Each structure stands twice: as C-alpha cells, then as structure tokens.
Amino acid sequence: MKQKFDTITSTCVPLPLENVDTDQIIPARFLKATTREECFFGDNLFRDWRYRPDGTPNPDFVLNNPAYSGCILVAGKNFGSGSSREHAAWAIAGYGFRVVISSFFADIHRNNELNNFVLPVMVSESFLHELFDSIAADPGTQVCVDLPRQTVTNLATGHSEQFTINGYKKHCLMNGLDDIDFLVANQHKTIAWEYEDKIR
Amino acid sequence: MNKKELNVVSTPLSHREGQGGGSTLFDKIWDRHIVQQVDDGPTQLYIERLYCHEVTSPQAFDGMRARGLKCFRPERIFCMPDHNTPTHDQDRPIADPVSKAQVDALERNAREFGLTYYGMLSPDNGIIHVVGPEKGLSLPGMTIVCGDSHTSTHGAMGAVAFGIGTTEVEQVLASQCILQQKPKSMRISINGRLGRGVTAKDVALYLMARLTTSGATGYFVEYAGDVVRQMSMEGRLTLCNLSIEMGARGGFIAPDDVTFDYLRGRDYAPKGDDWDRAMAYWRTLQSDDDAVFDRDLTFDAADIEPRITYGTNPGMGIGITGTIPAQGDASLSKALDYMQFQPGQSLLGTKVDYVFLGACTNGRIEDFRAFASVVRGRRKAEGVTAWLVPGSWAVDRQIRAEGLDGVLRAAGFEIRQPGCSACLAMNDDKVPAGCLCVSTSNRNFEGRQGPGSRTVLASPLTAAAAAVTGVITDPRTLI
Numbered sequence: 001m002k003q004k005f006d007t008i009t010s011t012c013v014p015l016p017l018e019n020v021d022t023d024q025i026i027p028a029r030f031l032k033a034t035t036r037e038e039c040f041f042g043d044n045l046f047r048d049w050r051y052r053p054d055g056t057p058n059p060d061f062v063l064n065n066p067a068y069s070g071c072i073l074v075a076g077k078n079f080g081s082g083s084s085r086e087h088a089a090w091a092i093a094g095y096g097f098r099v100v101i102s103s104f105f106a107d108i109h110r111n112n113e114l115n116n117f118v119l120p121v122m123v124s125e126s127f128l129h130e131l132f133d134s135i136a137a138d139p140g141t142q143v144c145v146d147l148p149r150q151t152v153t154n155l156a157t158g159h160s161e162q163f164t165i166n167g168y169k170k171h172c173l174m175n176g177l178d179d180i181d182f183l184v185a186n187q188h189k190t191i192a193w194e195y196e197d198k199i200r
Numbered sequence: 201m202n203k204k205e206l207n208v209v210s211t212p213l214s215h216r217e218g219q220g221g222g223s224t225l226f227d228k229i230w231d232r233h234i235v236q237q238v239d240d241g242p243t244q245l246y247i248e249r250l251y252c253h254e255v256t257s258p259q260a261f262d263g264m265r266a267r268g269l270k271c272f273r274p275e276r277i278f279c280m281p282d283h284n285t286p287t288h289d290q291d292r293p294i295a296d297p298v299s300k301a302q303v304d305a306l307e308r309n310a311r312e313f314g315l316t317y318y319g320m321l322s323p324d325n326g327i328i329h330v331v332g333p334e335k336g337l338s339l340p341g342m343t344i345v346c347g348d349s350h351t352s353t354h355g356a357m358g359a360v361a362f363g364i365g366t367t368e369v370e371q372v373l374a375s376q377c378i379l380q381q382k383p384k385s386m387r388i389s390i391n392g393r394l395g396r397g398v399t400a401k402d403v404a405l406y407l408m409a410r411l412t413t414s415g416a417t418g419y420f421v422e423y424a425g426d427v428v429r430q431m432s433m434e435g436r437l438t439l440c441n442l443s444i445e446m447g448a449r450g451g452f453i454a455p456d457d458v459t460f461d462y463l464r465g466r467d468y469a470p471k472g473d474d475w476d477r478a479m480a481y482w483r484t485l486q487s488d489d490d491a492v493f494d495r496d497l498t499f500d501a502a503d504i505e506p507r508i509t510y511g512t513n514p515g516m517g518i519g520i521t522g523t524i525p526a527q528g529d530a531s532l533s534k535a536l537d538y539m540q541f542q543p544g545q546s547l548l549g550t551k552v553d554y555v556f557l558g559a560c561t562n563g564r565i566e567d568f569r570a571f572a573s574v575v576r577g578r579r580k581a582e583g584v585t586a587w588l589v590p591g592s593w594a595v596d597r598q599i600r601a602e603g604l605d606g607v608l609r610a611a612g613f614e615i616r617q618p619g620c621s622a623c624l625a626m627n628d629d630k631v632p633a634g635c636l637c638v639s640t641s642n643r644n645f646e647g648r649q650g651p652g653s654r655t656v657l658a659s660p661l662t663a664a665a666a667a668v669t670g671v672i673t674d675p676r677t678l679i
Contacts, residue, residue, distance in 0.1 A: 034258035086365030168241025183375035
C-alpha cells in the first residue's frame with residue numbers, strides 16, 4: 001500500500017534467526033492468490049512457524065508472544081533469501097511491519113520491501129546483536145528510525161547508526177510515490193533508446 | 201510524479217568510469233540497455249524479454265487495469281502456467297479451485313493484453329525456464345526478466361537475466377523497462393576436468409557450499425574456465441539456474457560455438473541473413489582480457505565430487521562420500537533437527553522415500569538420459585515413489601523419440617506431464633511430512649516440497665542411484 005514514510009518510533013519483534021528464507025516468510029501454498037489483499041498475506045506471515053500442523057498457535061513463536069509488539073521486525077542476517085516472491089513483502093506489510101532491521105538482506109526481497117513501502121534498514125552485526133540483547137532484557141525497548149536523517153537508534157542504549165538508501169527510493173518512500181508513474185512518464189526516452197538501438 | 205524534484209541525467213553511465221581497464225561482458229550488456237540513469241538512484245534498463253507465469257503476474261495485470269494501461273511492447277512478452285499445473289490428467293480441469301483460478305487468470309490476462317500464451321497441453325508449454333531457451337526466445341546479449349528467482353537460468357545463453365518481484369513485472373508490462381541498481385561483478389572460474397559421474401549440478405552444489413547462500417549477494421556472476429567451456433548447453437542452463445542460491449543477482453556464461461549450435465534453427469532464433477548478422481554481434485560478447493571484476497574466484501574441478509545437501513538451505517551440502525559437520529551453530533542444530541540427521545554422520549545408506557527428477561534445474565533431455573543410463577537394466581526400489589517430470593512437452597517428445605520412455609518403464613518408472621511439480625509442491629505432487637526426497641530441484645528449505653517434508657538436493661545421476669537402491673548412494677558405484 002502506498003504510504004508516506006518519515007520517522008517511526010516503535011517497540012520491536014525480535015527474530016534472532018539467520019538466513020530466514022521467503023518460503024518461511026510465506027509458504028508456497030499461499031502464492032495462489034490472484035489479488036493483493038494485504039490482510040490475507042499478513043494473516044499467513046511465517047505461517048508454518050506461527051501455527052502448529054493442527055492449526056493452533058505455536059506458543060514458542062515470537063508472533064504469538066504478547067510481550068512483543070510493534071511495527072519493527074528485527075531479524076538475523078541474510079533476511080529474505082531464496083525465492084523472489086513479492087508475496088513475502090506483502091505478508092510483512094500486511095501484518096503491520098513498516099521496518100525490517102537486519103545486518104544483511106537478500107537483494108530481490110530487499111527491493112520487494114522497498115516497492116511496498118516497507119523500509120529495510122541494514123545495520124552492523126554489533127548493532128544488531130546489541131539490539132537483540134536490549135530487547136531480550138526489556139521487550140518494551142523502542143527503536144527510532146528516522147528516514148530523512150537515515151539514522152536508526154536503539155533507545156535503550158542510545159546507540160545510533162546511519163543506514164544507506166539511494167536518494168530516488170528515499171524520495172519515493174517519503175512521498176508515497178511508485179516507480180511505474182516514473183517509467184510511464186518517461187516513455188519518450190524509451191522510444192528514443194529503441195530507435196538508437198535499432199540503428200546501432 | 202513531480203519530475204522537477206528528481207535530477208535525471210540522460211547520459212549512459214559506465215560502472216567503472218575513469219578506473220581504467222577493460223569492460224566485463226556484464227558491463228557491455230548492461231550499458232547497452234541503459235535508457236537513462238536516475239541521479240542518486242537506479243538505472244532505467246530496457247528489458248528485451250519478459251516471461252510471465254501464473255503465480256507472480258495476476259496482481260501486476262490488475263495494477264495495469266487499475267491504471268488503465270496497455271502493455272507497451274506486447275510482442276516481447278511470453279506467458280505460460282507452470283507452477284500450479286498438475287503432472288497428470290492435464291486434459292481435465294485442475295481439481296484444486298484456487299490453482300485453477302490462478303491458471304485461468306493468466307490465460308485471461310494474456311488474451312486481454314494481447315500476449316503470446318502457451319497453455320497446459322499446448323505443445324509449447326512447460327516450465328518457463330525450460331521453454332524459453334528451447335524455443336530460441338532467450339538470446340545472447342538480451343536483458344531478460346521474469347517474476348521468478350530462477351530466471352538466472354537464461355544467463356546460460358549469454359543474456360543478462362534475473363528474477364524480479366510482481367511490482368517490477370508491472371513496471372515491465374507498462375514500460376518495457378525496469379528500475380534497477382547495477383550490481384557488482386563477480387567471475388567464478390572452474391578449471392580442470394570434471395571426474396566421471398560429476399555433473400553441472402554437482403559443480404553448482406559445490407559452489408553453493410563454498411560461497412553459502414549469501415556469498416554472492418549484490419553480485420552478478422560470470423562463469424568461466426575450462427569446465428564451463430566443456431559443458432553442454434543444458435549443463436550451463438543447470439549451472440546458471442542455481443546462481444540465485446548463492447544470493448547472486450544473476451549468473452551467465454559468454455556465448456560460444458556451443459551456444460550458437462544450440463540456437464541454430466530454433467523457432468525464434470534469427471534466420472538467414474539475420475542469423476549471420478546476429479552471430480557477428482554475438483561473437484563480440486566476451487569480457488575484455490583486461491576486464492576487472494569486483495571479485496574474481498577460481499576453483500579446481502578435481503575438488504568436486506558428486507554432491508548432496510544435508511541441511512535446510514542449498515549451501516548446506518557435502519561431497520557424497522563426506523560427512524555432515526560435527527560442530528556448528530544454532531542454524532546447524534535447527535537444520536539437522538528438522539532433517540533428522542546427526543552431526544558428523546555420512547549420508548550414504550540413508551533410506552529414501554521419494555525421488556524427484558525434474559524442475560527448471562534438471563528437467564531437460566540430458567537429465568533424463570543421465571537418469572535412464574543408471575536405471576537401465578535395473579528396477580526401481582520397493583518403497584520408493586519416483587516422480588519423473590519432463591521440463592516441457594518438447595522434452596517429453598524427445599524422451600519418447602529416443603526410446604527413453606521404454607527404458608524407464610522397463611525399470612518401473614512412469615513419466616509424468618510437464619510442470620514445476622514437486623520442486624515447490626504448489627500442485628498435488630507433495631512429499632508427505634517426515635518423508636525424505638532425493639530431488640534434482642533447487643531448494644531444500646523447510647517444508648519446500650510439502651509441510652514437514654525433508655529434501656536432499658542432488659544430480660540426476662545421484663537421484664537415479666537412490667531410486668534403484670532405495671538409499672542414498674554414490675552414483676559412481678553404479679555407472
């Protein structure tokens with residue numbers, strides 16, 4: 001869903017697992033949808049970790065632990081590896097997360113998050129581990145993500161880091177704009193390229 | 201969109217301007233397709249070929265309808281269902297109503313937007329990454345995308361091919377362009393000569409174990425070296441297919457006579473004078489001798505034996521005669537717990553319940569020949585369920601033309617109908633919970649082949665060996 005992004009301060013949901021692949025974020029059987037209803041995907045986020053085979057909630061999974069809440073997901077490195085399914089980003093957005101913090105993101109998934117107005121924030125390993133420690137000590141730990149300043153702050157320790165995002169994507173997120181508007185507006189340039197390519 | 205707020209520069213930007221040194225083939229193809237460079241932003245890249253399957257396109261077409269747009273270049277787009285298609289009784293309506301709805305949606309969308317569509321039972325249908333190359337739709341020097349991470353497969357043709365999300369599919373439908381950050385470049389050279397019984401799949405599994413599932417993230421890989429030059433086209437398709445499993449943006453191989461011989465005469469390959477002109481251009485598609493890559497790795501074929509995975513990502517693998525690491529971190533414990541394996545154990549002799557031959561990784565005629573060569577004169581083991589799924593109807597026709605169907609049937613195997621099948625079990629080919637499957641596909645994530653299923657990835661030779669012995673077996677003992 002297109003929405004403007006500025007500064008977010010929230011408690012966090014910790015997922016201290018590395019290499020979380022998109023099959024876990026949203027299993028293949030939920031890819032059969034023909035529409036983009038975020039509630040549907042949000043309801044099935046981490047489905048097979050969240051629910052037992054008999055359909056009852058798994059009390060050991062963090063999303064079922066009422067101590068943790070918020071719109072920031074904190075995950076171990078190499079988040080979103082594997083399949084390109086954008087449905088994984090829809091599930092994350094549909095559940096209500098606006099930010100994912102990790103020390104490493106798989107490329108395609110990172111792009112998918114950005115295209116769905118979920119901000120992937122890459123931090124150092126040490127910042128990430130300190131954040132997991134803060135959350136473990138106090139589930140009410142808050143984090144502030146400031147997109148204009150490109151900073152992320154652990155409000156329990158006061159430690160901050162800068163994160164990278166290119167100017168174009170930052171502009172799109174802050175203004176709720178998408179790439180397709182841009183591309184359609186630039187069709188004359190595409191036609192010029194096609195002509196030049198033909199005569200090359 | 202207020203264009204004034206964005207500084208857009210029209211000059212194509214070379215990645216390593218001012219650094220000196222020659223260009224990589226990736227640079228050459230990328231740079232040629234730049235429409236414009238967005239200041240402090242992505243590149244607008246022209247896409248010569250878009251493939252659409254039924255899973256990642258419906259919302260893109262809905263978006264087009266909502267915006268009131270037509271496809272900008274419909275002739276460049278080819279659609280076919282593959283993920284949901286059943287591998288039996290394709291002449292009947294799909295039993296699962298949700299799968300049926302998704303496949304029907306693709307057909308409706310293709311017709312509405314005027315796109316070429318190969319439906320189930322069409323002689324041209326199959327797994328999109330098998331059909332594209334075999335029809336000559338993926339050509340050297342092209343930029344190719346699809347809403348599927350295994351789009352890297354087409355890199356074997358000497359194209360820059362990569363997977364994208366549904367929103368990006370909509371970008372290409374609308375404008376035949378995509379906005380992308382240019383990745384860094386990596387060259388992986390494999391030198392020497394592969395041993396007996398060691399295949400392209402084993403090379404890929406070896407690389408994934410060495411690099412891990414994130415080792416190539418942010419990079420576009422060029423495969424080079426003796427082993428790659430000696431590989432057949434289908435071996436190259438397998439190798440490039442698995443690039444994503446190292447996290448790479450894509451992986452490709454510079455075209456050569458193997459590529460040109462494969463393409464000559466294919467339906468959509470250029471013909472006559474166009475072929476000669478194309479060849480002249482294709483022969484220039486090489487990295488310069490003095491090209492500098494951001495990372496340059498070399499491996500020795502002598503270090504590669506038949507491979508098998510033990511864990512829950514494709515990088516968690518060992519040589520078939522090796523042992524699972526005895527020590528590791530929490531990820532290893534979690535994986536071994538799921539797979540029901542022990543640290544330090546060998547996998548040889550492990551009982552196998554299912555064998556799957558197929559997928560965009562190993563669903564081609566050479567894979568069926570390899571499987572048949574092991575099972576010829578032997579019998580499928582009792583207690584093993586085997587799914588042999590050709591990658592396309594064209595592969596199926598070739599299996600029968602070569603008499604391989606007879607060889608396989610005599611050994612107790614049946615050939616199913618084409619589709620992605622048990623690779624990700626979106627159709628009804630699901631491995632039951634707790635069962636172990638030796639699979640020629642590309643992913644062994646938890647639950648990939650069905651909730652609770654256990655997957656080990658291997659080559660067609662290794663899969664065939666397991667199918668006839670009923671246990672994980674070194675294929676070299678049977679060939």
